[in-house]
Structure formats: C-alpha cells, structure tokens
Amino acid sequence: MRFLITGTAGFIGFHLASRLLADGHQVTGFDAVTDYYDVRLKEARIAKLSEHQDFRFVKGQLEDQSALDRAADLAQPEIIIHLAAQAGVRYSIDAPRTYVDSNLVGSWTVLELARRIQPRHLMLASTSSVYGANEDMPFGEIQRTDEQMSLYAATKKSMEAMAHSYSHLFGVPTTAFRFFTVYGPYGRPDMALFKFVSATLKGEAIDVYGHGKMARDFTYVADLVEAITRLADVVPGEANRVPGIDSLSKVAPYRVVNIAGGQPTPLMDFIEMMEESLGMKAKLNMMEMQAGDVPATSADPSLLKALTGYIPGTSVRDGVHAFVQWYREHYGK
Structure with a gap:
C-alpha cells in the first residue's frame, strides 16, 4: 500500500516508516x-530510511499547505499517518506559539489534505496527556477528557476535536491513537530515558521530578509500531x-x-533498570513536580485488544536495555 507519513525524521515516524518499508509498502x-x-x-534517521528504494522524502513545514500537497501528489496515499507535532509538555510552557503553529494549524493542514484526497484511512497521533487531571485509572477512551494540564495536551485534544468534525462533515475515516510514554532506540534527546543515560554516563546528576513518586505506562516503540x-x-x-x-x-x-500495555512502572524502578543496563549508579537530583506533569498514567488497552488482538508486551527492563545498547553504539560511549 501507499503511505504518507508526516514526521518521518522524528522518533516514532522513523520506526513506523522502517516497519512499513520492511513489510513491502511504499x-x-x-x-x-x-x-x-x-x-x-x-x-x-532520514538517511537510514533513504536506503530503501520505496522511500521518498519531502522537506517542508507542516503548516505549509503547498508543501504538504506536493508530498501528497508524490505519494498518492491510500493511508495518511500524521505523526508530526511539536512534542514535549515542559517546552510548551516556554514556547507556546510553536505548539499552536504545528499542532493546531499544522494538523488542520493535514485535515484539509484528507478532505481533498479522501484516503482510505487517516490516522493521527494524540497523547495520554489529554487525560490531564483525570484520576480514574486506568484511562479508558470513553472517559471525559476536559481538564488538560499543559498547552501541549490542550493542542492535542483540540486536534482530536477538529479531526472528529472533519470526519463527520467530509466522511474521512479517522483513528486518533493516544500514546503513553514511548521510548526506545533513536529516541528523542528531550525524553527522560535519553537524558538519564546521557547524564549518568557523563557523571552528572539526573533531575527526578515529583521526588521519584511518579509512575508511567511506558510503551516500547516496536510495540507501538x-x-x-x-x-x-x-x-x-x-x-x-x-x-x-x-x-x-x-x-x-x-x-x-x-496504545499501551496497561502496566505502569514506578519512576524509581525505571531508573534502577537503567542503572542495571549501564552497570553504574546514577546521581539523583530530587525535585518537585514539574508544572503540567501528572503523577501517574495507566492505560486500559481493552479496545486495542478487541480491535487488533494485540497488547504491547515488551518488558520495560528489555526495552531499557535495548535503548542503552543503541545509545552506546550510536554515540560510541
């Protein structure tokens, strides 16, 4: 099949494109x-993808309709997967305009494209952050999501709402998937595991928010894909x-x-797994909860299981080890 994927220079986009190419898709x-x-x-990441003869790449800003149209004309996609976004809860406090431009205007551009070409399936990346202040865990898709705690989460929730309206008005079949703390090789340098490994190898302290009394439903990237x-x-x-x-x-x-396994891992256990993989202890800088963060996330994967017969199952220990191994190889540490 023919896929158009936004965000292929990014962490998840790279892994998804690699998988689809390996499966014989364009x-x-x-x-x-x-x-x-x-x-x-x-x-x-782009260089590695470009080794495949069925991969083509168009560089452009998401909010540039003409650039996105050129990519679509080249792809003639049957399925559009929209992963490009300005990510990060904490950065949204410092640079809110970037989130409005990318996650709102940029996502609207993708919706306009889908309205025009009517793909078989439009798929959009959302986030567990939309559950916000909801304390009723595990989080289920039919729960209310009205109390986002960061602008990042608010822009993703807004994208979901815009996509629903376009699906209703123009009949575009649309799935929005909510990610839960995705990690793995080629991960983003602003994410916890990358920062923890990098700092520990340098002998620097790692910032541990919420005094370590946090938990996340970590999802290994290959499981997500x-x-x-x-x-x-x-x-x-x-x-x-x-x-x-x-x-x-x-x-x-x-x-x-x-999209998650429904098995939250305490942050301090996560750090211990990293130390085990590195063979060294981390220096901990215990801090208060960061603005916009939530103490815990936990997904109910029942709908995913019912629709696909699948639930992410890679153990966090194995996933952390795979990341550490990649980091050492990639950076020669």
Missing part, C-alpha cells in the same frame, strides 16, 4: 527537520464497533484508541 515521508533537538539525529500497523487495517465503522468500551463516534467514522 512510504513518502514529510518533515520540517526543525532544530527543536539535535538535527544530526533527525538526519541520521506493531499496534499502528494493525490499526491501519481497522477502518472505523459500525462493522467493527466494540460494545461497551468503544469510542467510535455516533455521527462519524471516527475513533480514539489507547
């Missing part, structure tokens, strides 16, 4: 390759409605789906 990637973090890492590839074939509609737990809209071919 992939056109679109990315602005911004300097939010080390551009060399993004370029390394497996779930997305399976969901690509599950086009939202009454034929696959799941009674009782389904977020499928009553007025549109639109659904949101959690």
Whole structure:
C-alpha cells in the first residue's frame, strides 16, 4: 500500500516508516527537520530510511499547505499517518506559539489534505496527556477528557476535536491513537530515558521530578509500531464497533484508541533498570513536580485488544536495555 507519513525524521515516524518499508509498502515521508533537538539525529534517521528504494522524502513545514500537497501528489496515499507535532509538555510552557503553529494549524493542514484526497484511512497521533487531571485509572477512551494540564495536551485534544468534525462533515475515516510514554532506540534527546543515560554516563546528576513518586505506562516503540500497523487495517465503522468500551463516534467514522500495555512502572524502578543496563549508579537530583506533569498514567488497552488482538508486551527492563545498547553504539560511549 501507499503511505504518507508526516514526521518521518522524528522518533516514532522513523520506526513506523522502517516497519512499513520492511513489510513491502511504499512510504513518502514529510518533515520540517526543525532544530527543536539535535538535527544530526533527525538526519541520521532520514538517511537510514533513504536506503530503501520505496522511500521518498519531502522537506517542508507542516503548516505549509503547498508543501504538504506536493508530498501528497508524490505519494498518492491510500493511508495518511500524521505523526508530526511539536512534542514535549515542559517546552510548551516556554514556547507556546510553536505548539499552536504545528499542532493546531499544522494538523488542520493535514485535515484539509484528507478532505481533498479522501484516503482510505487517516490516522493521527494524540497523547495520554489529554487525560490531564483525570484520576480514574486506568484511562479508558470513553472517559471525559476536559481538564488538560499543559498547552501541549490542550493542542492535542483540540486536534482530536477538529479531526472528529472533519470526519463527520467530509466522511474521512479517522483513528486518533493516544500514546503513553514511548521510548526506545533513536529516541528523542528531550525524553527522560535519553537524558538519564546521557547524564549518568557523563557523571552528572539526573533531575527526578515529583521526588521519584511518579509512575508511567511506558510503551516500547516496536510495540507501538506493531499496534499502528494493525490499526491501519481497522477502518472505523459500525462493522467493527466494540460494545461497551468503544469510542467510535455516533455521527462519524471516527475513533480514539489507547496504545499501551496497561502496566505502569514506578519512576524509581525505571531508573534502577537503567542503572542495571549501564552497570553504574546514577546521581539523583530530587525535585518537585514539574508544572503540567501528572503523577501517574495507566492505560486500559481493552479496545486495542478487541480491535487488533494485540497488547504491547515488551518488558520495560528489555526495552531499557535495548535503548542503552543503541545509545552506546550510536554515540560510541
């Protein structure tokens, strides 16, 4: 099949494109390759993807409709997967405009493209952060999500709402998947595991927010990719409605789906697994909770299991070890 993926220079986009290419699909990637973090890492991802004869790449800003149209004309996509976004809860406090430009205007540009070309399936990356102040865990897709605690989360929730309206008005079959703390090789330098490993190897202290009394439903990137590839074939509609737990809209071919294993890991256990993989102890700088953060996340993966027969299952210990191994090889540490 023919895929157009936004964000292929990014962490998840790179892994998803790699998987689809390995499965024999054609992939056109679109990315602005911004300097939010080390551009060399993004370029390394694109270079690796470009080794495949079925991969093509278009560089451009997400909010540039003409650039995105060029990518679509090249791709002639049957499925559009929108992963490009300005990520990061903490950075959204310092640079809110970037989130409005990318996550709102940029996502609207993708929706306009989908309205024009009518793909078989439009798939959008959302986040567990939309659950915000909700304390009723595990988080289920049909719970209310009205109390986002960061602008990042608010822009992702807004994207979901815009996508639902386009699905209703223009009949675009749409799945928005909510990610839960994705990690793994080629991960982003602004994410916890990358920062922890980098600082520990340098002998520097790592910042541990909430005094370590936090937990996350960590999702290994290969598991996430497996779930997305399976969901690509599950086009939202009454034929696959799941009674009782389904977020499928009553007025549109639109659904949101959690992608996670439903097994939260305490932050201090996560750090111990990293220390075990590195063979060295980390220096800890215990800090208060960061603004916009939540103390814990936990997903209910029942809908994902019902739709695809799959639940992410890579152990956090194995995933952390795989990241540490990649980091040492990539950076020669």
